[in-house]
Amino acid sequence: MKFKKQIYGMKAYQPGKPIEEVQREFGLKEVVKLASNENPFGCSPKVKDFIVNNGMNFAIYPDGYAQELRTAVSQHLGVDESQLLFGNGSDDIIAIITRALLYPGVNTVMADPSFSQYSHNAEVEGAEVRKVPLKDGKHDLEKMLEAIDENTSIVWVCNPNNPTGTIVSDEELSSFIEKVPSDVLIVLDEAYFEYITDPAYKDTLHYVEEYPNVLIMRTFSKAYGLAAFRIGYAIGQSKLIAALDPVRAPFNNTALSQKVAIVALEDQQFIQETVEQTEKGKQQYVEFCNKHGLKYYPSQTNFILFEVKADSDVIFQEMMKRGFIIRSGNALGTPGFIRVSIGTEEQNRKFLSLLEEVLKEQGVLA
Numbered sequence: 001m002k003f004k005k006q007i008y009g010m011k012a013y014q015p016g017k018p019i020e021e022v023q024r025e026f027g028l029k030e031v032v033k034l035a036s037n038e039n040p041f042g043c044s045p046k047v048k049d050f051i052v053n054n055g056m057n058f059a060i061y062p063d064g065y066a067q068e069l070r071t072a073v074s075q076h077l078g079v080d081e082s083q084l085l086f087g088n089g090s091d092d093i094i095a096i097i098t099r100a101l102l103y104p105g106v107n108t109v110m111a112d113p114s115f116s117q118y119s120h121n122a123e124v125e126g127a128e129v130r131k132v133p134l135k136d137g138k139h140d141l142e143k144m145l146e147a148i149d150e151n152t153s154i155v156w157v158c159n160p161n162n163p164t165g166t167i168v169s170d171e172e173l174s175s176f177i178e179k180v181p182s183d184v185l186i187v188l189d190e191a192y193f194e195y196i197t198d199p200a201y202k203d204t205l206h207y208v209e210e211y212p213n214v215l216i217m218r219t220f221s222k223a224y225g226l227a228a229f230r231i232g233y234a235i236g237q238s239k240l241i242a243a244l245d246p247v248r249a250p251f252n253n254t255a256l257s258q259k260v261a262i263v264a265l266e267d268q269q270f271i272q273e274t275v276e277q278t279e280k281g282k283q284q285y286v287e288f289c290n291k292h293g294l295k296y297y298p299s300q301t302n303f304i305l306f307e308v309k310a311d312s313d314v315i316f317q318e319m320m321k322r323g324f325i326i327r328s329g330n331a332l333g334t335p336g337f338i339r340v341s342i343g344t345e346e347q348n349r350k351f352l353s354l355l356e357e358v359l360k361e362q363g364v365l366a
Contacts, residue, residue, distance in 0.1 A: 006126045013120065017325050028323050034341040034351065035325045036227070037162075037192075037303045041274050041344070043225030044267035047260045054259070062255035069258045072265050073233060077205060082238040085245060088252045090191055090219045090232035095121050097215070097234075100247045101153045101185060102127035109147045110156040111139045113163060113333030115189060118156045127153070137164040137297040137305075141176040148184060155180060158189045159204075160196065163332040163339045165299025170202035177207055177214060185240075188216045191232075192301035194223035194271055195278060201300070205235065212237050222302060223271050224264045229257035278302045281342040288352045292365055305329070305339045308355075310362045312338055318358045324351050 016035025023031050042048075066086045074081045087093035098121035102108060108122045112131035119129045130147045132140055139157060148155060157176075160167045168176075173188075180186055188204055207214045215236040221227040231253060234241070264270075285304045289296040296306035308315045308329075315338055316328035329337035343351065359365045 004124070004126065006123055010120070010123060013116065014331065016327060017320070019325070022320055022323075022325055026321050026323075031323045031325065032343060032347050032351070033325045034343050034347070035327045035339075037222060037301065037341045038227050039223060039225035039274060039302070040342070040347060041225065041277060043260075044264050044270040046267050046270075047226070047263050050260060050263045051256075056255055056259075060255070062251050062253060062258060064250050064252075066253055066258050069231075069253075069261050072262045076265055077235065079205065079208070079235060080238060083208065083235055083241055085234040085236070085241050085248065086253055087232045087234070087248070089221060089230040090189065090217050091117055092230075092249075092252055093217050093232050093234050094118065096244055096247045097154065097185070097187060098122055098125050098127075100244050106151050106153040107149070108154040108156070109144050109152055111144065111158065111161060114156065114158045115162045118158075122154075134161070134164065134166075137161075138166045139168050141168065141172055145176065145179055148180065152181075152184050154185045154187060156187050156189065158191075159201075160190075160192045160300040162191070162301070163303075163305050163327070163329075163334060164297040165192075165301040165303060165305060166297055167196065167198055167201050167300045169200035171200075173204070173207075177211060180213070182211075182213055184213060186211070186214045188214065190216055191219045191222055193218050195275055195302050196300045197275070197279065198300050208235055208237060212240060215240060220261050220264060223274055224261070225274070226257070226260060226264055229254070229260055231257050231261045277344075278342050281345060281348050284345070284348045284352060285340065285342070288355075292356075292359070303339055303341045305332075305334060305337050307337050308359065309336065309364045310359065312336060314362065315355075315358060318361075319351070319355065322354045322358075324354065 019031045019033050070081050070084050094117050102122050102125040104126040107128035107130050109130045110118045112133050122129050132143045215234050217234050220231040289306050294307045312329040327339040329335050
């Protein structure tokens with residue numbers, strides 16, 4: 001069959017192992033997943049109440065334009081409804097962007113390591129991928145500018161970055177956007193936007209108004225705790241959104257997901273509490289790293305990437321045997337490190353206690 005030549009040898013995205021698989025493999029009754037940066041506090045109780053108390057006609061297609069959700073998000077952000085594009089998670093938005101703007105003969109620039117789906121989708125479209133190594137865990141914006149040429153179509157800024165959790169400051173970002181050619185789309189991936197507490201970050205919505213080539217991505221999967229419902233969205237100038245929209249699948253959000261996203265958006269107290277608890281949990285890991293002299297990246301997300309001074313895959317396996325699923329740095333382009341989603345206070349405490357045991361067994365700690 002006549003497959004695209006560029007997909008030969010490509011591997012599908014490998015998510016964190018599911019809880020049920022780990023339970024079966026190791027005969028465990030309880031397993032905690034700290035691999036996919038999900039919200040350990042779940043979602044707003046109002047969402048659960050809505051699902052229990054509201055029926056839906058499952059035979060009817062969802063609103064392809066997501067009008068009710070569009071109105072709610074536009075009012076929440078203070079943008080025009082025509083400035084929004086909704087997707088089946090941010091992954092869908094990335095696929096829409098790359099399908100619309102990438103093809104053989106053009107290139108796309110991104111940090112390395114960063115979110116894998118930028119390069120994956122670019123490769124599917126046959127575009128050249130230009131990866132610029134991080135500098136101290138952060139985007140090297142100067143080098144990224146140098147990588148841009150007349151054939152560059154998209155530049156990606158994952159802010160905060162996955163897997164390091166670091167941010168690009170407002171001052172750095174402003175200078176960068178100003179220098180990027182106007183015919184290059186700048187995608188600001190802000191999946192972890194709600195978790196940012198560093199004052200060096202400023203809300204980026206004003207860039208959309210000032211620059212026709214800036215597109216911001218955000219999601220309901222992380223802080224809102226709605227990963228199972230797959231709702232991501234993009235914000236850009238109306239002309240840019242209109243150009244991308246024909247690539248979007250006709251019914252790419254379910255009717256139920258649209259409804260629960262509206263309910264979740266209304267409960268900003270839940271988001272505030274989530275961020276506060278996440279910050280406390282993050283401090284548990286910082287204290288652990290400082291105690292044992294382990295390098296870590298200052299994270300503005302709900303995960304932390306830190307050094308284990310051992311084979312990341314070994315630590316990954318040993319922690320999985322003990323009932324905790326994490327991500328090995330080997331799978332993220334950061335060997336010798338592990339990425340751990342921040343859990344509840346009790347989950348964090350138990351995890352770090354077991355990790356201390358494992359690191360002693362591996363000869364890392366005395």
